[in-house]
Amino acid sequence: xxxxxxxxxxxxxxxxxxxxxxxxxxxxxxxxxxxxxxxxxxxxxxxxxxxxxxxxxxxxxxxxxxxxxxxxxxxxxxxxxxxxxxxxxxxxxxxxxxxxxxxxxxxxxxxxxxxxxxxxxxxx
Numbered sequence: 001x002x003x004x005x006x007x008x009x010x011x012x013x014x015x016x017x018x019x020x021x022x023x024x025x026x027x028x029x030x031x032x033x034x035x036x037x038x039x040x041x042x043x044x045x046x047x048x049x050x051x052x053x054x055x056x057x058x059x060x061x062x063x064x065x066x067x068x069x070x071x072x073x074x075x076x077x078x079x080x081x082x083x084x085x086x087x088x089x090x091x092x093x094x095x096x097x098x099x100x101x102x103x104x105x106x107x108x109x110x111x112x113x114x115x116x117x118x119x120x121x122x123x124x
Contacts, residue, residue, distance in 0.1 A: 002026040002113040004096050009118030012086055016122070020081040022096030022115055030054075030074035033099040035111055036081045038092035038120075045095070047106040049081060057104055064090075086122045093117040 035050040049070035097111035
């Protein structure tokens, strides 16, 4: 069984930065692609970023491209999301997710395991 635990959320002013972490256990972490998603109140969960098993390939939603950076440390079984130039519209519950099949995808259905989420609130 896979467990994913996010941390690092909080309250930040617009224009500020925040770093999220997601610690994984229960599977060989380096074998799987990872992703970050978010869900704002009253909205559907949406893709934010994804990273390949090795970390060589990354993919971002257009809304965060150039501001967010996804990375991973396979030795620590951890994936990160560095968020810069934050905007109020980035306010959401952020989830990390693990994909158990090959390839890098951006769909919710493509990820089998999910964390509980960490709240990010950006004030204007």
